[in-house]
Amino acid sequence: MTTFTLPLPRALPRRTVVGLTALTAVVALWSSFALSTRALEGAGLTMIDAAIVRFAVPAIVLSPWIPRAFRALRAERPAVLALVLLAGLPHFLLFAWGAHLTSAALTGLLVPGTVPLFVAVLLFLCARRRVSPRRLLALAAIVAGVLTSALFTGGPAGPAGIAVLLAAGLVWAAYTLGVARARLDPITVIVVVSVTSVASALLLATTGVLPSTLLTGTADLSTVGTYALVQGVGTGLLSTACYVVAVKNLGSSLPAAAGALSPVLTAVVAVPLLGEPLGPGLGFALALITTGVAVFALSPASASAPDAGS
Incomplete structure (x- = not known):
């Protein structure tokens, strides 16, 4: 009697498993930060105060690695290092301003x-790396979902604010490409970004360029502690490390696309947690984003070249 056996599914490469696990953590951490911002609104912290707390926590926690991290910079290319540093104070201030x-x-x-x-645009302009047709369709779905989400979210959204947020997205994209090309390990990236950012933030605060309630002693300590936990530990340490690991193992494009899932998770969790309604319009937008990310992940990067950093 002839027996038939079904082929067993091939196990994913270890790099892929590690990258996907890290990427899942990134989406969850970014979503938890968005959900916790309500507790921080109107708490008396200025933009530069938030930056100081955000970058001081990982700088202090990882202070034993500072000498080793800055020694590692000698082997890094200046242009790549400049891209990596964009993830610090420049992106934070643009994000907060927007x-x-x-x-x-x-x-x-x-x-x-x-x-x-x-x-995708930067990869094409800098490396002439064409995006596959399926990934172009996926990107179109993500962008359509974002635009639809913005339409149904409501609230103030002047052209200046949208322009600043787009600049923040561009800066993070440049950072993503920089990390994919950097020779630095995740701890070194966090240390260098955190130390340079907190030093720059303190300089702006002490010189009076930006106002600070921390330096005047009028900030609420309980608020500072909450922000240190959410932003310093959650965003500054955990999400940054996981994002670097994801980019190193999966390349730059997939982590960038999967980041669009964080507002989806935020909107879904906000229904039972914050009592926010999820209407048909917003639900359709979130479905577009989810579909776009899934198609992007399952499509080849291009017809002839692997993804950056993979």
Whole structure:
């Protein structure tokens, strides 16, 4: 009697498993930050105060690695290092400024939602790397979902605020490409970004370029502690490390695209947690984003070249 055996599914490469695990953590951490921003709104911290707390926590926690991290910079290319440093104070100030000019919900949608588009554009302009037709369709679905989400989110959204948020998305895309090409390990990236950013933030605060309640002693300590936990530990340490690991193992394009899932998770969790409604329009937009990310992940990067950093 002839027996038939079904072929067993091939196990994913270890790099892929590690990258996907890290990427899942990134989406969850970014979503948790967006959900926790309500507790921080109107808490008396200025933009530069938030930056100081955000980058001081990982700088202090990882202080034993500072000498080793800065020694590692000698082997890094200056242009790549400049791209990596964009993830620090430049992106943070653009993100916070855009949130101030528009709404927190729109900020959470526009920045991660536009990063994959900017990554694809930068790869084409810098490396002439063409995107496969299926990935172009996926990017179109993500962008359509982001635009639809913005339409149904409501709230103030002036042209200036949207322009600032788009600039924040472009900066994060440039950082993503820099990390994919960097020779630095995740801890070194966090240390260098955190130390340079907190030093720059303190300089802006002490010189009076930007106002600070921390330096005047009027900031609420409980708020500072909450922000240190959410931003310093959650975003500054965990999400940054996981994002670097994801880019190193999966390349630059997939992590950038999957970041668009964070507002989807935020909107879904906000229904039972915050009592926010999920209407048909927003649900359709989130379905577009989810479909776009899934198609992007399952499509070849291009017909002739692997993804950057893979």
